[in-house]
Every structure is written in structure tokens, then in C-alpha cells.
Amino acid sequence: MTTPNPRSADHPIDPQFVNRWSPRAFSQEPIDNATLLTFLEAARWAPSSYNSQPWRFVYATRDSERWTQFLGFLNDFNRSWASQAAALVIVLSKSTFLPPGATDEVPSISHSFDSGAAWGYLALQASLAGWHAHGLAGIERDRIRTELKIPDTYSIEAGIAIGRLGDKASLSEALQARETPSPRKPLGEIAKEGRFAA
Numbered sequence: 001m002t003t004p005n006p007r008s009a010d011h012p013i014d015p016q017f018v019n020r021w022s023p024r025a026f027s028q029e030p031i032d033n034a035t036l037l038t039f040l041e042a043a044r045w046a047p048s049s050y051n052s053q054p055w056r057f058v059y060a061t062r063d064s065e066r067w068t069q070f071l072g073f074l075n076d077f078n079r080s081w082a083s084q085a086a087a088l089v090i091v092l093s094k095s096t097f098l099p100p101g102a103t104d105e106v107p108s109i110s111h112s113f114d115s116g117a118a119w120g121y122l123a124l125q126a127s128l129a130g131w132h133a134h135g136l137a138g139i140e141r142d143r144i145r146t147e148l149k150i151p152d153t154y155s156i157e158a159g160i161a162i163g164r165l166g167d168k169a170s171l172s173e174a175l176q177a178r179e180t181p182s183p184r185k186p187l188g189e190i191a192k193e194g195r196f197a198a
């Protein structure tokens with residue numbers, strides 16, 4: 001199932017960047033472990049400050065006994081549509097790291113930034129493989145920390161719903177209206193040469 005993509009870039013870029021998007025209508029098709037691991041493998045190759053690789057992923061697939069627990073990690077709105085996904089991933093990041101030559105860990109100022117890059121790689125790899133990865137800020141962080149026993153030195157960054165595109169008729173009318181690749185601000189609004197301008 002495909003959706004016409006109304007996006008076009010203003011400068012020449014590889015089509016993968018405009019082809020990736022975040023649907024909410026998923027098909028319930030299960031994902032095999034080998035395929036899911038290719039998405040996580042792509043994330044693994046993201047750059048990070050000091051190559052500290054602060055990203056961590058905890059995941060469950062819809063055919064696993066953990067699925068119901070992971071659905072409980074989403075807020076009500078996200079669970080209403082992401083329950084049709086094939087996998088849910090929780091993205092964590094380690095907030096300390098060991099600088100080269102040091103013996104003690106120090107706070108990292110870039111663990112969230114680095115982990116954002118890793119999520120981006122994951123999403124692009126999923127899209128290239130004909131799947132979709134949808135970021136989820138709407139997650140129950142306290143519940144995740146308690147149930148997955150996440151130490152305080154790890155930040156709970158976001159969730160990711162992964163699946164094959166489904167029929168948008170499965171969504172509410174309001175969500176059907178939003179079920180299309182979204183536009184972007186003009187480049188001139190977000191990138192300025194030599195000065196900041198809000």
C-alpha cells in the first residue's frame with residue numbers, strides 16, 4: 001500500500017529524505033526479527049560525540065508476550081493507532097560517558113542529540129526497506145523507568161512505532177485528514193548565514 005507523496009525538495013537531495021514519513025495507519029503485518037535488527041543496525045552507525053554511542057533501544061514485536069506491556073508504555077492517543085504497528089521501540093540515552101584516557105564517567109552534554117541522530121538513521125533504513133517508523137513523544141516515562149528498570153543515568157528519550165502502511169480507513173476521520181506526508185518550513189527560515197534571526 002502506498003500513499004502519493006506531495007513533497008518536493010527545494011534543493012537536490014536523495015529521494016529517501018522526502019519519501020520517509022510518519023503514518024499512523026499500520027497494517028498489523030508482523031515484522032521478523034532479522035528485518036527489525038537491520039533498522040537497529042542502521043541506528044548503530046550514527047555519529048556521536050567522542051563516539052560514545054549513548055543510544056539504547058528496548059523493543060517488543062506484536063507477536064511477543066511483551067507486546068501488551070509495551071502498548072501500556074504509550075499515552076492513550078498514541079496507543080489508539082500504534083496498537084496496529086509491528087514493533088515498538090523505546091529509545092534511551094546514557095547521560096554519562098568515559099572520555100578517552102579518563103577513569104571516571106562524566107556528564108554528557110550531547111547524549112540526546114546523538115540519540116536523535118540514531119533514531120533518524122533507524123527511520124531512514126526502515127523507510128528504505130518499505131516500512132515506516134513513527135516517533136512517539138507521548139509515552140509514559142515513569143512507567144517505562146519502573147517496569148523496564150531503567151537506571152537514573154539513562155534518559156528516556158522517545159518511543160518508535162514501526163510497521164507497514166495500512167488502510168487509513170482504520171483511523172478516525174480527524175486522523176485520516178492528517179494521514180499524508182507533511183510539508184516543511186522554507187530552508188531560508190531555518191538556516192541563516194552568519195547570524196541568528198528568529
Ligand SMILES: Cc1cc2nc3c(=O)[nH]c(=O)nc-3n(C[C@H](O)[C@H](O)[C@H](O)COP(=O)(O)O)c2cc1C
Pocket residue numbers: 020021022023078134135136137138139158180181182
Ligand atoms: C521525537 C518525535 C516524537 C514524536 N511524537 C509523536 C507522538 O507522540 N504522536 C504522534 O502521533 N506523532 C509523533 N511524532 C511524529 C511527528 O509528528 C512527525 O514526525 C512530524 O509531524 C513530521 O512528519 P513526518 O515524520 O511524516 O515527516 C513524533 C516525531 C518525533 C521525531
